[in-house]
Amino acid sequence: MSVLKNVRGLAEWVPAELAAAAPVITVVGDVILDGWWSGSIERFCREAPAPVVDLQRRDYAPGGAANTAMNLAALGARVRLVGLVGMDDAGSRLRALLDDAGVDTTGLLSTAAIQTTTKNRIIGADQVMLRIDDQAGIPSDECIAELAAAVPDAVAGSAAVVVCDYGTGALGPAVMRALTAYAGSTLVVVDAHDPRPWSELEPAIVTPNAQETARLLGATFPAGTSGREELVTERRGELFEATRAAAVVVTLDRDGTVLLSKEGQAHRTWARPASEKQASGAGDTFVACLTAARAAGMPMTTSLDLAQAAADVVVGRPGTSVCSTADLTEYLGGLSSAILPLDELLRRVAGEREQGRRIVLTNGCFDVLHRGHTRYLTQAKQLGDVLVVALNGDDSVRRLKGPDRPINPLADRAGVIAALSCVDYVTAFDTDTPVPLIEALRPDIYAKGGDYSSQMLAEAPVVERCGGTVRILDYVPERSTTAVVEKIRTLPVESTANSTAHSTVESVVDSAVGSPAAPPSAPTGVQ
Incomplete structure (x- = not known):
């Protein structure tokens, strides 16, 4: 079972935990x-x-x-x-x-x-x-x-x-x-x-x-x-x-x-x-x-x-x-079932544009969500009004990251990303780059993380040709999916099992700041 396999049950688990307390x-x-x-x-x-x-x-x-x-x-x-x-x-x-x-x-x-x-x-x-x-x-x-x-x-x-x-x-x-x-x-x-x-x-x-x-x-x-x-x-x-x-x-x-x-x-x-x-x-x-x-x-x-x-x-x-x-x-x-096909995404984005809203597009694997991801997505949202996140399909992730990736299948990754309030729409693509999606969507802003430069991106000239702007966002050092996966794999089996539920909620929903301790008189079942 993957670390975030229980994300499919997040919608039921969190409210149930709230009521159980x-x-x-x-x-x-x-x-x-x-x-x-x-x-x-x-x-x-x-x-x-x-x-x-x-x-x-x-x-x-x-x-x-x-x-x-x-x-x-x-x-x-x-x-x-x-x-x-x-x-x-x-x-x-x-x-x-x-x-x-x-x-x-x-x-x-x-x-x-x-x-x-x-x-x-x-x-x-x-x-x-x-x-x-x-x-x-x-x-x-x-x-x-x-x-x-x-x-x-x-x-x-x-x-x-x-x-x-x-x-x-x-x-x-x-x-x-x-x-x-x-x-x-x-x-x-x-x-x-x-x-x-x-x-x-x-x-x-x-x-x-x-x-x-x-x-x-x-x-x-x-x-x-x-x-x-x-x-x-x-x-x-x-x-x-x-x-x-x-x-x-x-x-x-x-x-x-x-x-x-x-x-x-x-x-x-x-x-x-x-x-x-x-x-x-x-x-x-x-x-x-x-x-x-x-x-x-x-x-x-x-x-x-x-x-x-x-x-x-x-x-x-x-x-x-x-x-x-x-x-x-x-x-x-x-x-959690919010992957939009391209035609539906284009229809919704057209409605957003009619309301004068600026469209921001970003893309990535977002395999095991961590603080670097959530900070980056929050910054991307602040560049405009509507944030569209395009996820690499499972075959695309394997070509980019190797045969042992993704850790989590597309449906699970989409469910996690869609649960973040900064994300408005989620879609997926199976090509090696999102160039075809950019040409169809024509975003006002295309955002990428700080471990890239605009010169490194094959997408940059396409974005500009479509009338958009490329923005490179902050890079959060020592925060990567590879590092998270390596840490999990090196933990003893018992420790990994015990930390799974904590990692699910903490990584999926909690983001930019740490987790303040529960008040002294409150139950401590969820940290």
């Missing part, structure tokens, strides 16, 4: 009841030039911190929720939905002093026409004190705590003091409109979105989406100083996420293109999956890639929804 996770935050009221539009009202929506159904879902709790429960975590609701119909409905999902609502306190925050979207003809927000108001000191008093019992024995602060005023200094006792011994993740007040906790992870990051930096991002990644990377020192977090993950909606380290950019994920259907709460899903994976002991970059996949799942659904382990299995399984 079943970590206890406490969510402390602002809870919301989301309403999705839909109907038809056939006329305008007489009083104003406004459409009349004839309501046909009313759907409700937990939102805000309650949505984070729902996603955690769907991923197999044992969830406790601490928050405030009013003694009203909305509060009762919200509690019932959470109870049905298996969330422990002992810490969800009902009080007559506030009303439950609701956000009702009015949808007509598949279009959100209006959102009606009914805010809870600022809780009294007594309510906040009661909320803080519920924190110790809820957090006791938890592998992780997620703080969801949307600025309602409920999570004041009293709640902060209650959580401070657990800082350093429990994985703390802060998802807040303003993470600065939570810096006293020295959280393990903060997850500001683009707007929140801009406010925190006192900056204005460039128009559109370009330049945001560079700006947050350049000013990462300010983010770490303001949040005092061990890791900062900036979520960039359609552009995925950026994991920052104090030395620079540590990892990128990319959102896969999807047609949004009035989706809401994808950020809650991302935070939930990231926390669940870290609480289960998974490496940081593995956790980020899983969280991005979970967010991709819910963005393609209408309303406020959750991503379960079954959803992750199905989604990742779909990626």
Whole structure:
């Protein structure tokens, strides 16, 4: 059995491992009841030039911190929720939905002093026409004190705590003091409109979105989406100083996420293109999956890639929804059979070009994936908008590398590459060079690793003749498939067997940075 033979089961193994860990996770935050009221539009009202929506159904879902709790429960975590609701119909409905999902609502306190925050979207003809927000108001000191008093019992024995602060005023200094006792011994993740007040906790992870990051930096991002990644990377020192977090993950909606380290950019994920259907709460899903994976002991970059996949799942659904382990299995399984024939690839790339996107092509054997590969593919993605990876077919690999290669057949290699969020499309070719593919695809940029030069490439003049540019990327020394294979072959048989599962997940999904240790109270089954 080859080292990565189990990659075919990666889509099932990782979500199953996540659910099997079943970590206890406490969510402390602002809870919301989301309403999705839909109907038809056939006329305008007489009083104003406004459409009349004839309501046909009313759907409700937990939102805000309650949505984070729902996603955690769907991923197999044992969830406790601490928050405030009013003694009203909305509060009762919200509690019932959470109870049905298996969330422990002992810490969800009902009080007559506030009303439950609701956000009702009015949808007509598949279009959100209006959102009606009914805010809870600022809780009294007594309510906040009661909320803080519920924190110790809820957090006791938890592998992780997620703080969801949307600025309602409920999570004041009293709640902060209650959580401070657990800082350093429990994985703390802060998802807040303003993470600065939570810096006293020295959280393990903060997850500001683009707007929140801009406010925190006192900056204005460039128009559109370009330049945001560079700006947050350049000013990462300010983010770490303001949040005092061990890791900062900036979520960039359609552009995925950026994991920052104090030395620079540590990892990128990319959102896969999807047609949004009035989706809401994808950020809650991302935070939930990231926390669940870290609480289960998974490496940081593995956790980020899983969280991005979970967010991709819910963005393609209408309303406020959750991503379960079954959803992750199905989604990742779909990626593992992603070798596109040339005609289908050309059709999809034509659609990307119509949207003004720049096409990047790279190719290689990618036999046993390692850090050099993933760093290289991340850099290639950053050269344009859409990354196409062309894999040498098995016969082509044998001609290039010798009769004992490839270690892994084409289907397995494609499944691994397709699982990386930086890769948009995977195809294959059996010729000794990708020249015929380049002539058909006509990429805007052709990328190769730093162990080549443009003068060495037979493809270079073809790329330029087709109107493209050749880019040579960084070379990561002492990282090669040959070295990995040689190391495996020289290990004792027992050591090789014991390291197989670790190599599969660590090499396939984890990439640019090392694997931070699991939090002290988290299970350590996956490293």
